[in-house]
Amino acid sequence: MLSPEFLSASNRLTVDLNALADNWRSMNARSGKARAAAVLKADAYGLGIDEAAPALYASGARDFFVANAEEGADLRPLVPEARIYILAGMWPGNEPLFFDNDLVPVINSEEQLAVFMAALSERGDHPCVLHVDTGMNRLGLTVEEAVALANDPARPASFSPVLIMSHLACADDPGNPLNDYQLRRFREATGAFEGVDASLANSGGVFLGNDYHFELTRPGIAVYGGEAVNDVVNPMKPVVTAEARIIQVRTVVSGGHASYGASARFNRDSRIATVAVGYADGYHRSVSGGGVTLRQATPSGAFGFLHGQKVPHVGRVTMDLSLFDVTDLPENAVRPGDYIELFGRHIAVDDVARAGGTIGYEMLTSLGRRYERHYVGAV
Numbered sequence: 001m002l003s004p005e006f007l008s009a010s011n012r013l014t015v016d017l018n019a020l021a022d023n024w025r026s027m028n029a030r031s032g033k034a035r036a037a038a039v040l041k042a043d044a045y046g047l048g049i050d051e052a053a054p055a056l057y058a059s060g061a062r063d064f065f066v067a068n069a070e071e072g073a074d075l076r077p078l079v080p081e082a083r084i085y086i087l088a089g090m091w092p093g094n095e096p097l098f099f100d101n102d103l104v105p106v107i108n109s110e111e112q113l114a115v116f117m118a119a120l121s122e123r124g125d126h127p128c129v130l131h132v133d134t135g136m137n138r139l140g141l142t143v144e145e146a147v148a149l150a151n152d153p154a155r156p157a158s159f160s161p162v163l164i165m166s167h168l169a170c171a172d173d174p175g176n177p178l179n180d181y182q183l184r185r186f187r188e189a190t191g192a193f194e195g196v197d198a199s200l201a202n203s204g205g206v207f208l209g210n211d212y213h214f215e216l217t218r219p220g221i222a223v224y225g226g227e228a229v230n231d232v233v234n235p236m237k238p239v240v241t242a243e244a245r246i247i248q249v250r251t252v253v254s255g256g257h258a259s260y261g262a263s264a265r266f267n268r269d270s271r272i273a274t275v276a277v278g279y280a281d282g283y284h285r286s287v288s289g290g291g292v293t294l295r296q297a298t299p300s301g302a303f304g305f306l307h308g309q310k311v312p313h314v315g316r317v318t319m320d321l322s323l324f325d326v327t328d329l330p331e332n333a334v335r336p337g338d339y340i341e342l343f344g345r346h347i348a349v350d351d352v353a354r355a356g357g358t359i360g361y362e363m364l365t366s367l368g369r370r371y372e373r374h375y376v377g378a379v
């Protein structure tokens with residue numbers, strides 16, 4: 001049932017929880033013998049953990065990764081039985097969040113290991129994940145540090161990670177030799193921790209094949225319907241549809257212009273729809289049809305979808321408003337109050353992202369607060 005607020009909303013976001021669940025099941029199946037976790041950081045990539053987490057749990061996910069302990073504490077009541085891993089790990093001072101909410105810290109450095117060991121001696125046993133850097137050079141112990149830790153006779157018996165993990169730098173690029181290199185380095189580390197589960201693959205890594213799966217995979221973007229691998233057809237179902245309302249339709253005569261900087265120029269009599277969406281809604285200024293630096297590199301800005309047809313953005317995206325050229329639609333087809341799809345079923349979020357020189361991840365996590373959210377699909 002669509003609420004009256006939803007029907008009257010300026011902007012609306014529809015999240016298809018069935019598609020979300022199908023995508024997770026698909027990634028779980030593609031993970032072979034491994035089980036798939038789900039990555040729920042940044043409010044489930046902008047979709048909303050309150051709805052996404054229970055839907056993923058219902059479809060079978062039992063392992064969830066979030067960025068920090070605060071996100072973990074928010075997630076805990078939604079999935080009381082699940083294992084929740086905290087990618088940023090433990091700080092001096094936030095230990096209680098881990099112990100009170102049963103959150104598993106990822107240990108990313110020798111310093112974090114010391115913080116964790118001190119917390120253990122004060123509060124008793126607690127699970128942890130050991131992060132090993134195999135080539136990304138972002139977070140994790142070096143392979144040598146991890147192997148030394150495994151073989152350290154002075155290693156406290158209380159230190160027993162439930163998972164060894166690493167993160168791939170080039171999983172979206174299957175031909176990149178760094179993938180194979182990281183896999184070999186990761187095996188050196190996991191070899192030192194006999195019997196401990198291992199996890200290497202994000203979404204792109206799942207598509208690299210069985211060698212990369214180990215015991216647990218960590219798909220994020222693919223579960224939300226985004227592209228995980230460059231230059232191949234995205235096999236996932238779209239999950240999010242973003243729509244905004246047309247406020248006004250106006251005519252500009254041939255030779256005329258519109259938008260800031262008079263950046264949209266028209267060489268025919270044109271009909272322009274002014275839409276209630278802007279960069280404050282995560283419709284980035286860089287996706288503008290014209291008048292921004294990026295258009296010198298890639299000629300085409302974003303398209304919207306309206307009455308069965310793609311329509312180009314023209315001029316600059318502004319804070320709250322965007323212009324689309326609807327001249328090619330039948331006269332009188334476009335009316336104030338109509339919704340235009342910004343991305344979703346007809347326009348891939350990754351296509352809009354490409355027009356703005358960015359990635360679907362960034363589009364989704366910058367949606368902002370001005371969309372009325374509607375969740376569809378039984379869970």
Ligand SMILES: *Cc1c(COP(=O)(O)O)cnc(C)c1O
Pocket residue numbers: 039041087167201202203204218219220221222
């Ligand atoms: C975000 C993240 C993931 C998920 O990556 P996707 O590319 O969205 O599948 C997996 N592992 C780590 C460490 C991450 O930070």
